[in-house]
Amino acid sequence: MDPxxxxxxxxxxxxxxxxxxxxxxxxxxGDYLDHHFKKANLSGNxxxxxxxxxxxxxxxxxxxxxxxxQENLPESIYVRVYEGRIDLLRAAIIGAAGTPYxxxxxxxxxxxxxxxxxxxxxxxxxxxxxxxxxxxxxxxSVCLSLLNTWIGKKHERWNPSxxxxxxxxxxxxxxxxxxxxxxxxxxxxxxGSNKKSLTYNMNTFVLSCKMMMYVxxxxxxxFEDFVAAHFRERAHGILMASKAYMDSFPNIDCLVSNGxxxxxxxxxxxxxxxxxxxxxxxxxxxxxxAMTGASVGTFVEQVRKDEEESPSISQAVTNKKFGFTGKxxxxxxxxxxxxxxxxxxxxxxxxxxxx
Numbered sequence: 001m002d003p004x005x006x007x008x009x010x011x012x013x014x015x016x017x018x019x020x021x022x023x024x025x026x027x028x029x030g031d032y033l034d035h036h037f038k039k040a041n042l043s044g045n046x047x048x049x050x051x052x053x054x055x056x057x058x059x060x061x062x063x064x065x066x067x068x069x070q071e072n073l074p075e076s077i078y079v080r081v082y083e084g085r086i087d088l089l090r091a092a093i094i095g096a097a098g099t100p101y102x103x104x105x106x107x108x109x110x111x112x113x114x115x116x117x118x119x120x121x122x123x124x125x126x127x128x129x130x131x132x133x134x135x136x137x138x139x140x141s142v143c144l145s146l147l148n149t150w151i152g153k154k155h156e157r158w159n160p161s162x163x164x165x166x167x168x169x170x171x172x173x174x175x176x177x178x179x180x181x182x183x184x185x186x187x188x189x190x191x192g193s194n195k196k197s198l199t200y201n202m203n204t205f206v207l208s209c210k211m212m213m214y215v216x217x218x219x220x221x222x223f224e225d226f227v228a229a230h231f232r233e234r235a236h237g238i239l240m241a242s243k244a245y246m247d248s249f250p251n252i253d254c255l256v257s258n259g260x261x262x263x264x265x266x267x268x269x270x271x272x273x274x275x276x277x278x279x280x281x282x283x284x285x286x287x288x289x290a291m292t293g294a295s296v297g298t299f300v301e302q303v304r305k306d307e308e309e310s311p312s313i314s315q316a317v318t319n320k321k322f323g324f325t326g327k328x329x330x331x332x333x334x335x336x337x338x339x340x341x342x343x344x345x346x347x348x349x350x351x352x353x354x355x
Contacts, residue, residue, distance in 0.1 A: 001084070040087070108142070235296050
């Protein structure tokens with residue numbers, strides 16, 4: 001248990017963990033009205049006839065997929081399937097420690113095609129308008145060799161006789177949501193690539209935190225309780241990590257899941273635009289976690305104290321106290337609020353504000 005927490009807080013976290021465990025990793029549910037592919041695989045004048053119902057071979061294959069998932073899901077992946085629509089599936093993947101996605105929740109809607117497994121499943125990523133990875137687009141597209149939507153060797157592509165949904169989910173978790181997503185894009189290795197990768201990770205961490213807030217505000221159907229419990233349990237670690245990023249900006253792989261540093265030698269100078277982005281965003285993240293009932297009292301107190309001692313950038317801009325500087329920061333804030341926010345765009349945005 002985290003020694004930085006008092007005994008009362010530790011007891012609350014234990015209770016929350018038990019609550020999270022009560023949420024089954026695999027379960028069959030009814031309502032699928034918010035599923036991205038709810039209108040697919042339907043026929044008839046009113047679209048009420050499910051094509052797969054007429055194909056016993058496909059139904060049997062999907063039933064086997066259900067069994068594989070039920071028996072083999074890792075602790076970091078949760079799946080819901082639908083009683084009335086066996087061709088639909090929804091999965092939640094928890095971001096792994098050591099990556100810029102750590103402790104985030106990433107949701108995918110999945111469709112089994114009518115000729116499954118001859119063709120791979122279709123996936124839709126709940127991006128909330130953000131692009132957090134070269135393989136996960138803001139429009140929800142998922143690029144993965146195993147889905148035949150990304151480049152790859154023959155053995156990396158969909159094999160109807162061997163490939164499974166479980167393999168797809170594990171591939172996303174290990175190969176897409178990894179510690180250095182910048183290198184997911186082909187031909188990114190070369191001079192200066194490590195520095196660019198670090199910058200990409202900074203941007204990704206900010207977007208991942210932003211996505212946490214969106215998920216909390218509008219969690220996918222059947223995952224509402226899980227989302228709240230997950231962030232109640234992980235809030236302290238996420239905020240500790242956020243503080244560590246702002247204060248010393250360690251490399252991503254030097255952070256463990258509770259936000260503490262296990263190496264003090266692999267730190268880097270934090271770019272001012274990253275620090276600025278986090279300082280604007282951090283208080284909102286604290287408030288969002290507090291709304292879940294998470295034990296973040298010390299963080300709330302610190303945010304209030306900081307706001308009292310020195311008005312925030314956003315407040316100063318609102319009150320128009322900074323004059324020329326206020327114009328620059330107001331420009332920066334607009335960039336930050338953009339769903340496609342990118343740290344690289346911040347400097348150019350701030351420079352333009354001077355003109």
